Amino acid sequence: xxxxxxxxxxxxxxxxxxxxxxxxxxxxxxxxxxxxxxxxxxxxxxxxxxxxxxxxxxxxxxxxxxxxxxxxxxxxxxxxxxxxxxxxxxxxxxxxxxxxxxxxxxxxxxxxxxxxxxxxxxxxxxxxxxxxxxxxxxxxxxxxxxxxxxxxxxxxxxxxxxxx
Amino acid sequence: xxxxxxxxxxxxxxxxxxxxxxxxxxxxxxxxxxxxxxxxxxxxxxxxxxxxxxxxxxxxxxxxxxxxxxxxxxxxxxxxxxxxxxxxxxxxxxxx
Numbered sequence: 339x340x341x342x343x344x345x346x347x348x349x350x351x352x353x354x355x356x357x358x359x360x361x362x363x364x365x366x367x368x369x370x371x372x373x374x375x376x377x378x379x380x381x382x383x384x385x386x387x388x389x390x391x392x393x394x395x396x397x398x399x400x401x402x403x404x405x406x407x408x409x410x411x412x413x414x415x416x417x418x419x420x421x422x423x424x425x426x427x428x429x430x431x432x433x434x435x436x437x438x439x440x441x442x443x444x445x446x447x448x449x450x451x452x453x454x455x456x457x458x459x460x461x462x463x464x465x466x467x468x469x470x471x472x473x474x475x476x477x478x479x480x481x482x483x484x485x486x487x488x489x490x491x492x493x494x495x496x497x498x499x500x501x502x
Numbered sequence: 503x504x505x506x507x508x509x510x511x512x513x514x515x516x517x518x519x520x521x522x523x524x525x526x527x528x529x530x531x532x533x534x535x536x537x538x539x540x541x542x543x544x545x546x547x548x549x550x551x552x553x554x555x556x557x558x559x560x561x562x563x564x565x566x567x568x569x570x571x572x573x574x575x576x577x578x579x580x581x582x583x584x585x586x587x588x589x590x591x592x593x594x595x596x597x598x
Contacts, residue, residue, distance in 0.1 A: 377580060457513075462508070464507045464525075473580060479579070
């Protein structure tokens with residue numbers, strides 16, 4: 339297992355409804371597994387609010403009912419232990435998809451860390467063995483998106499996950 | 503916070519409070535459940551994977567009695583993908 343940290347910086351969220359295609363930079367990011375034989379496990383989500391005034395933001399980590407297509411950019415995806423051997427196929431993370439943007443599922447919400455982005459912090463950590471599981475590279479198992487359904491707070495943060 | 507997951511929402515900078523919650527993750531769908539300490543109703547549990555599951559999966563489990571553990575579903579999906587990549591024919595015997 340190789341552990342990664344997917345991070346985003348100073349993203350101003352746009353409130354996007356379920357089953358509506360995102361556009362560039364509207365959400366902190368989309369995390370997509372790299373191949374049909376990939377499994378990923380998310381064990382931490384951290385969101386730090388950076389808005390200059392009160393801005394309640396309803397962040398949602400949900401599976402995507404339409405998976406993104408093409409390279410994902412704007413966002414970093416770093417191997418936590420730089421000595422570790424990365425798996426043959428790695429996951430992608432970013433807020434911009436080269437070809438098709440994903441759509442948030444209207445039912446498969448996994449975590450809802452709402453916060454006031456005026457200095458607010460939301461952090462979730464899984465119990466060992468209770469990570470959020472992603473698998474394959476098709477909807478709805480292969481990708482999650484972290485996005486706002488209401489509120490337009492500016493945030494930075496990370497998602498820590500491992501890939502098998 | 504014991505042996506469960508942990509969710510912290512800190513809105514003190516905006517003049518609101520710090521909230522900390524215990525969570526568990528449904529082993530059938532990976533939804534994170536924030537534990538309501540005031541709940542008296544029994545939580546859903548899968549007796550095959552021996553783990554707490556969310557209310558939605560508990561309702562399905564109650565009617566089907568079938569364990570849909572997501573790790574097992576993922577591994578089966580990955581094995582299937584590997585077989586397709588290998589070009590090998592599907593196994594003749596389906597093991598339980």
